[in-house]
Amino acid sequence: MSTSLWSMVLETEQGALADLEKPKGAAAGEEGRKHARDACVEQLEARLDWTMMVCEAIWSLAREPLGLTDERLKDRITELDLADGKLDGRKRRAPATCGACRRTVSQRFPRCVYCGSAIERDPFA
Numbered sequence: 001m002s003t004s005l006w007s008m009v010l011e012t013e014q015g016a017l018a019d020l021e022k023p024k025g026a027a028a029g030e031e032g033r034k035h036a037r038d039a040c041v042e043q044l045e046a047r048l049d050w051t052m053m054v055c056e057a058i059w060s061l062a063r064e065p066l067g068l069t070d071e072r073l074k075d076r077i078t079e080l081d082l083a084d085g086k087l088d089g090r091k092r093r094a095p096a097t098c099g100a101c102r103r104t105v106s107q108r109f110p111r112c113v114y115c116g117s118a119i120e121r122d123p124f125a
């Protein structure tokens with residue numbers, strides 16, 4: 001089987017997200033913007049719920065066979081949180097350097113905003 005676990009998770013997530021209501025079109029005025037904003041927040045909450053469920057599923061599958069504990073997971077989360085120097089529940093990503101033009105670019109974008117070359121990304125950025 002050539003399908004990775006991660007691609008299966010992503011396909012399942014995409015299927016679940018496709019069922020979510022899309023924001024309504026361009027309704028005019030403040031009410032339309034509020035509706036679109038509320039729909040975006042609702043989609044983000046659904047995506048976060050889904051991500052949390054996937055994390056819990058992976059953890060529940062891995063914990064016992066690998067001899068891991070919740071305490072060890074908490075310690076690792078703290079380590080990752082502290083990787084940017086702050087224990088604040090966030091992991092800030094360092095910017096990347098474009099391999100082609102050597103400019104500093106955000107890892108949020110798949111391509112360099114200056115020269116268009118693909119950016120080699122941290123898989124967790």
Ligand SMILES: [Zn+2]
Nearest residue numbers: 098101112115
């Ligand atoms: Zn570039």
